[in-house]
Structures are given as C-alpha cells and as structure tokens.
Amino acid sequence: YSGKSAISLALAMGFQEKGLSVHYMKPIGASLRRFGDEFIDEDAYFAWQALGIEADWELASPVLLTQEMIEASLSGPVPGLEDKILSALARLSEGQDVIILEALSGLTGGWALGLPVKRVAELTDAKVVAVFAHHLNPDLDGMVAVHSTCQERLIGMVINGTPPQMIPSLQERLKPFVEFYGLPFYGILARDKVLRSITVAELCEALNGEVLCGHEGLDEMVETYMVGAMSSHAALRHFQRKANKAVITGGDRGDIHLAALETSTRCLILTGNLRPTCECWARL
Known part of the structure; x- marks a missing residue:
C-alpha cells in the first residue's frame, strides 16, 4: 500500500x-x-x-x-x-x-x-x-x-x-x-508505526474471528505479524525480534503459544479451529 x-x-x-x-x-x-x-x-x-x-x-x-x-x-x-x-x-x-x-x-x-x-x-x-x-x-x-x-x-x-x-x-x-x-x-x-497499525478488535473483525479471552486488550495496537511454524527451541529467539505483534499459529501449538507470550505479543491468531491447551489457558 x-x-x-x-x-x-x-x-x-x-x-x-x-x-x-x-x-x-x-x-x-x-x-x-x-x-x-x-x-x-x-x-x-x-x-x-x-x-x-x-x-x-x-x-x-x-x-x-x-x-x-x-x-x-x-x-x-x-x-x-x-x-x-x-x-x-x-x-x-x-x-x-x-x-x-x-x-x-x-x-x-x-x-x-x-x-x-x-x-x-x-x-x-x-x-x-x-x-x-x-x-x-x-x-x-x-x-x-x-x-x-x-x-x-x-x-x-x-x-x-x-x-x-x-x-x-x-x-x-x-x-x-x-x-x-x-x-x-x-x-x-x-514511516509512522501507528498509522500502519490496527487494533486487536479490528483485526478480529477482519478475520471474522472469535475472542477467547483478554477482552481488556482489544484496543491494543498490532504493528506487525509473525508466523509460528518453527520448533519450540527456536520460537523464543524468533519472537524476540519484533514487538507489538500478532502471532499466527496452529491452535494446537501450545509450545509456540507460550513462547510468544514471553515476548511483546498483542494477540495470538489460532488456526485450525483448535482450542489452546489447559496450560496455555492458565497463562492467558
């Protein structure tokens, strides 16, 4: 654009x-x-x-x-x-x-x-x-x-x-x-990061997604996107590269979810219509 x-x-x-x-x-x-x-x-x-x-x-x-x-x-x-x-x-x-x-x-x-x-x-x-x-x-x-x-x-x-x-x-x-x-x-x-950002709520609406938790963070700004498709060992270092991001990964990748949440992540976009594990729910 x-x-x-x-x-x-x-x-x-x-x-x-x-x-x-x-x-x-x-x-x-x-x-x-x-x-x-x-x-x-x-x-x-x-x-x-x-x-x-x-x-x-x-x-x-x-x-x-x-x-x-x-x-x-x-x-x-x-x-x-x-x-x-x-x-x-x-x-x-x-x-x-x-x-x-x-x-x-x-x-x-x-x-x-x-x-x-x-x-x-x-x-x-x-x-x-x-x-x-x-x-x-x-x-x-x-x-x-x-x-x-x-x-x-x-x-x-x-x-x-x-x-x-x-x-x-x-x-x-x-x-x-x-x-x-x-x-x-x-x-x-x-370049202005704010002008290129989108709120979590707007992102959810665009994807026709369902908010599972963290409703208080819907107004947070997402500045960039990362895909979590690597091994759990490489995930943390990978996610530390960018701040204020949305991480796209499978709903069954609990290791990726936890690694992303250890860094500056505004939201997780879970694919496959799969719910997070109990361990992830506790962290969320």
Missing part, C-alpha cells in the same frame, strides 16, 4: 482545520464492505466517518467494482459511468470549498471501465498528487510515467513510508533525477 487513503484524509482534515468546507469522494470503489443491503468502499466509509460527512452514501463511491460491474466490463467500457460520477460530484460539491478525490492504485486502475486515472482527472477537472510507496530503489519508471500521462494536471509527487533515517540519503539520490525530468516533487514522508 502507498498510503494514499491516509494522505487524502490528512489533506481533507488539514483543510477543515483552516476553516474550509471539505468533502471526500472515491469515484471508483474497489475495497467493498456491506452497508445494510448495499455495498460501500471501505476507504470512503472511513473517510466520511472521520470527516463527519452527512450525505447519501451512494455519493461516496458512485461506481463500485462489484462482480456485476466486472462482468459488464468484459464487453468493453461500461456506458453511463462518467455521467454517474459527474452527477455524484455535482451533488457532493454543493456548498463545499474543496473536494478530495481518491483514485484507484496505479495508472491502469479503472481502465477496463473506460475510467483510468487520467480520464477521471479530465472528467472532474482535478489536479493530481501522485503517492508512491517507499522501496529501497524508488519507482523511477512510475514517476516518469505519471508525469508523462497526467502532464499539467500533475501538481506534485510524494514518496510515503520511508524509514526516517533513510530520508536524507534518498533525497540526495533523487535530486538529480527530479531535476533532469522536471518532476513536481513535494518530498518524502516518514
């Missing part, structure tokens, strides 16, 4: 703090969750909750990548989608100073529908900020491709999620590249 949802929300909240009226829309929703009898994009749902937007949910993501929509796109670009987006945007824009639009990932997202990023930007007359995930070697081809595709609509680029200690060297490495191609480069954002 590049973190474009978090950056979109941060921009919207920043505008709100300046006293501006802001709405958010994800023209094409791909991360679907059921909302009553309908579907809604998860990113749009979270953004609307965070921003306190009160409007018809259908405006949050006017085009949803349901199975029916995917099947329809097999016959070519689906007619009527541009009008649907423009209609939703017009209604959502009423009385607002700023509208934040979040695109699908990559330049090719939405292409089969006839709605790639470039077309959505043209359709809505939007400016584009491109967000790139951090990699040891930056996505140089992607940066040039976005610049070439979006042209004057591209107002900035951001690399997100870089370890803080690597930012100065990455800036120096990128400087001649940015200058040679004339890229509108905003800068590099540091």
